[in-house]
Amino acid sequence: MIDDDAVSAFARDGVVVIRGLLSVGEIEMAAAGIGRIVSELSSSAKLVSTDDDPGRFVEDFCRWGEVDEISKVALRSAVPRTAAALMDSPTARFYHDHVLVREPNTHQRTPWHQDQPFYNVKGRGVSAWISVDPVDKDGSPEFWAGSHRGPWWLPRSFKDHDALWFPEGSLDDVPDIDADRSLYDIRRWALDPGDVIFFDFATVHSAPGNLTDQPRRVLSLRYLSADARHAHRPWPTSPEFLGLKDDLPDGAEFDHPYFPLAWPR
Numbered sequence: 001m002i003d004d005d006a007v008s009a010f011a012r013d014g015v016v017v018i019r020g021l022l023s024v025g026e027i028e029m030a031a032a033g034i035g036r037i038v039s040e041l042s043s044s045a046k047l048v049s050t051d052d053d054p055g056r057f058v059e060d061f062c063r064w065g066e067v068d069e070i071s072k073v074a075l076r077s078a079v080p081r082t083a084a085a086l087m088d089s090p091t092a093r094f095y096h097d098h099v100l101v102r103e104p105n106t107h108q109r110t111p112w113h114q115d116q117p118f119y120n121v122k123g124r125g126v127s128a129w130i131s132v133d134p135v136d137k138d139g140s141p142e143f144w145a146g147s148h149r150g151p152w153w154l155p156r157s158f159k160d161h162d163a164l165w166f167p168e169g170s171l172d173d174v175p176d177i178d179a180d181r182s183l184y185d186i187r188r189w190a191l192d193p194g195d196v197i198f199f200d201f202a203t204v205h206s207a208p209g210n211l212t213d214q215p216r217r218v219l220s221l222r223y224l225s226a227d228a229r230h231a232h233r234p235w236p237t238s239p240e241f242l243g244l245k246d247d248l249p250d251g252a253e254f255d256h257p258y259f260p261l262a263w264p265r
Helices: 004-013 024-039 068-076 079-086
Strands: 015-018 057-061 092-102 110-113 125-131 142-144 196-200 205-207 216-224 261-263
Touching: 004 015, 004 079, 024 057, 024 068, 024 092, 024 216, 068 079, 068 092, 068 216, 079 092, 079 125, 079 196, 079 216, 079 261
Parallel strands: none
Antiparallel strands: 015 196, 057 092, 092 216, 092 261, 110 205, 125 196, 125 216, 142 205
């Protein structure tokens, strides 16, 4: 399902779409898992949309241990093998799952950002963005191709845009990409269920609201390369892994029950 061209494109761009990676049965399994999660949200869940939004945008994290459907897709599908190949890594260790559901007519968008500053990871990782619903090009997340090779940008909270963890001015803000999109190599795709977008933890990306009359239900699965190491951050990571600092020293491999080896199996 993956060739040398896809591996080269990922190394160059920090993002690639792999068509038809998951079967109909695996997409149905992911959809069932998302449904179970949304019906019984965890204490880590977040309502991301504002009170005046006509729709609702909900996120939840780290449910694979209790939701079998998520575990099977994360650990037993072709996704981890593909993640390892794209990272040019002999292994892919599962980092965490992230469910994102935008109900119909949800205006809340996700601003341009990169995930790496939110994580307790030093080294390479990749996210697999899996929609169980068809997504037209206007509903696709957008990616600034090549940005994974650049610096960390100042992380900001999504709702009020306050600087997170770093003082104002200590890092540059993500450029105002939407002010002149022609200056950036922006990628987005129309997607069918079964297609998977893979992107580097450091790739700058955003996501639109969902102005259709259908939900946009997404399962994002994150994986770590063989050279990834635990980073003790002086700030709260997202997600938080309770007790992990006591179990894994700074700089240690992610050899812990939180992070099962997904490839090779």
